[in-house]
Amino acid sequence: MEQVSGQGGKSGWVFNIQRYSIQDGPGIRTTVFLKGCPLTCHWCSNPESQALHPELLYFDTQCTGCRKCLEVCLNGATLLGSDGEIVIDRKLCKACGVCVDACLSDARIISGELRAVDDVVSVVEKDSLFYRNSNGGVTFSGGEPTYQPAFLLELLKGCQGKGFHTCLDTCGYTQWSVLEEILEYVDLVLFDVKHMDPERHKKLTGVDNRLILDNVKQIVGMGKKIIIRVPLLPGVNDSEGNINALGNFTSNLSIKRLDLLPYHRLGVKKYERLGVDYKLEEVPSFKKEEVESVKKLLTGFGLEVDIV
């Protein structure tokens, strides 16, 4: 995997820092979203996180059609479509942000910013009293945070150095030697498991799951706290066979907790904004009972299961 952060990890690509994040680990947390991901999950609710480089997001619902962006783009990336609508040529767009400044309707933003470690840590530090009062801390998520390993390592060191509880939200597709070094500074791992079947996994995410499952075993072996997180997709990974395989795998490793994240379509709009096709359009949202029955199945393996 490539070493992608700039300046020996002193800075890296961040697409969002969310304060009062309450679904990414215990207590009140700040979640730092790092850009870039080796996987290409079809259902990803943060598609703007997949590429490492900055991208232009365009919110057509907010666009008034004033065409100011058209005038200022020097790269010819903003054009008029056949019906006079605004079209962005993604191949030409350099995400320079000139049109963002010109747009008076907040219809454009650049996702992704090169930020220094100290800068990120100082934002995390702002809510320290909230962490103390809630047993919270900082979570690194993405994209895939280990995609920028040197940057992540520095961030983790910086945050642990300040005494904060650290959480890593990872898809686990990283060489163990890299992950091992990172984990030294992680208090809790939120580990995504998408499918137990290697073939299906590859089809859905673009990569094989062997490395991922091996990493789970390694993490358990080193005695790290871990929570398995499963994005639950109707008709994709909620079959009894897959859930049983998941239950067996986790309980054999004596993992105690598993979170279910039922699929939602909140991310759909984001694909449009990025000009990317959404491949899972036809999947319906979950019914409550369906999620509950998956939960029941997993609880049968002695797991503590939360629906997030």
Added chain:
Amino acid sequence: MAAREDAKSLLSERVRRLKGDVVSNPQTLDTERAKFLLETYRETEGEPTIVRRGKLLEKILLNKTIYIDDNIFVGSQGKERQAIYPYPEVACRWMRREIGDYCGVKGRLGGTDDENMALLQEVVDYWYDINAYKRTHDLFRETTGIDAKRFQKTRVWADGGGFPQGSTSINYGKVLNKGLKGIMEEIEEQMAALPMDNIEVINKKYFYQSMLRCLNAVIHWAGRYAKLAREMAGKENDPARKAEMEKIAETCDWVPANPARSFYEALQSFWFIHCVAYIETGPVAIAPGRMPQYLYPFYKKDKEEGKITEEEAIELLEMVFLKIVEAGFFLGGVAHSQSQGHTGNIIVVGGYTPDGKDATNEVDWLILEAQRRIQLPQPTVHMMYHDKLSEDFLIKGVEVVRDTGLGQPAFFGTDVAMKRNLFHYPGITMEEARDIAQAGCIQTIIQGSSAATWESSPNMAKYVELALHNGMDPVSGEQLGPETGDAEKFESFEDLFNAYKENISYFIPLQRRFHNILFAIEAEIHPTPFQSTVIDGCIETGIDATAGGTKYRAMGSNPSAAIDAANSLAAIKKLVFDDKKITMNELKDALKANFEGNGYDRVMKMCLDAPKFGNDDPYVDSITREIYEHYEKVHQQMNDWADRHSVPHAYSITNHFNFGRAVGALPSGRKAGVPLTDATVSATPGTDMEGPTALAKSAATAVDTIKYGSNHLNMKFHPSALETRDGCKKLLSLIKTYMDLGGSHVQFNCVSRETLEDARLKPDQYKDLVVRVAGFSAFFVQLDEGVQDEIIKRTELSFE
């Protein structure tokens, strides 16, 4: 989740019916008091005011129409349910001006028939030139040479005159335990001990006599209910109802004259006293206060003797709440738009015992549950937060927030309020300092012994306009403020900030003078001999509550729209002085044009993008703090009308609407006429993009909450954030941290379906609205329609 509906379904059939009546019927004008007022003043010409006021209350209580309805508690202000009184002696010129636009708490009034109107006009004629408000304006003009109406009209301030003010905390516990007879003995002792040698003593004697007359009248009034109940019992065929009537008769014969003997008697006694206070001054901001503290001994005794169940106690509380919500005061359309007729009936749960332990008892729980079920806008329930409150009690509080969507309970920092009391009242005992209630909206007071008179709200955003125009108001074209120089010639941000502060230094003392005159005149025209019997300090000193006789007093003003001012000043600092993106001239031109035409939309965007309060950004938060600091300094330079130290406040009522209409476009990017920012440390809608922790941090640092008597933070929450126990706990951590940081008040307004629909129409005002669905947080306005629909549907489920 349909928690809201579940909670309502627990109401008894009787309570549901009573609530239905109150909710669906309008308030009506009741001129009985006006008639008695005229009669009394004609009969008592030449007598001292304090005597006349006692006789007035006596006449009302002995002669007013009384009724008994389906509520187990009896006693009402008006002659029928939801009937309300005008108080023309306080102010009445508007009653002639705004004929046909009379309002109560709930908007337009019923009962304005010809006979009533003729009577009202007669009493208005009588008071037209001698009411307190008119006389205040006259005297202010004579002493300062300024017509204060200019300030009211241009909305530089909203003064505290024109409506009757209570803002007190009655010592209900004393009434419940001693009975009015016990209090009368106290008064008689004081009177007997008076030396007979000077004018002051004679005045005190009149005062004590008037107090006794009032208390006798209250006992008689209760007796009238006993008689009526007995008559009704005689005619009643339903044995259950007959027994109830007999119980009412027996109760009214006993309380409030004597000490209460049961939970039910305690509540009836409380209500009689509370209601007479309403009758005397109008139901404005007379706070029930720490009900759990003074009711608990009665509940405990009944419970131990097996005389009451929890369910019965909850139903009784609900019926008292219904009595409270029936009350209203009479005002014109203009005043209604300012205050929305909020009656300020605040019940306080939680808090400390006198020796600093957690004071929570079973009645605290019962009150929360009663409010969770009945879901009325008044009374409001506040929780005095501290670290010793039990986890389950706190979670119960959050559940009430979630299940009712009323923003209740609001949470208050007990420790900061305690420090505040110690700071403001030298010599106060630690025990008293811990005995905290709230009056008005959110002012800290001491239970049973203080008054918190509301001085006025200055329009802090207007000062920005004045500072930019050398004291001239660009909206009205009038020279209102001091000449602080041409803004175009300011060389630094400091020059501008100084011009802004000069406006504070100019207007606040003027305001104080106006209100010192107002309250001195009010004390002279309508003292309150009844309320003085039940607020600590007045019997001991022989001085009426309105003349400063209460043991503690916190008169003060509360600035509105300081956040708009801070955002505006920050934008100028950033754009004109630091980044030099535009000149002061260009900015002023854009403001004048209301950001319209000429490419001014670009200027508006720059203004909107400048730092905004509520994002934990020191660039603007420090300006906010400095505004409030300067305000406090100026505010504390003058004493109140009884020559006591005052306490500045920071809450906004609903002036942000009313003021907003008179303020042009602002450098914050706000357009002309749009409402200003609500509360006093809330963010302008659509501008706090960093979430609740950032807002809490900005809010906690905005004002010195020990020096100020209050601050006011509203936060929006989507109920889904509170669906799980874990979500509730995280909110509690947020509250605790806010209090640890020095915050003093926070209220969580759960987002309703209407809000979300409004957000769809006006996305720019809801940019900061976060919703959470299935493990995903998102800004609502950025979601596509289908998903928005889904979220609205979920919200509907939990809040219909």
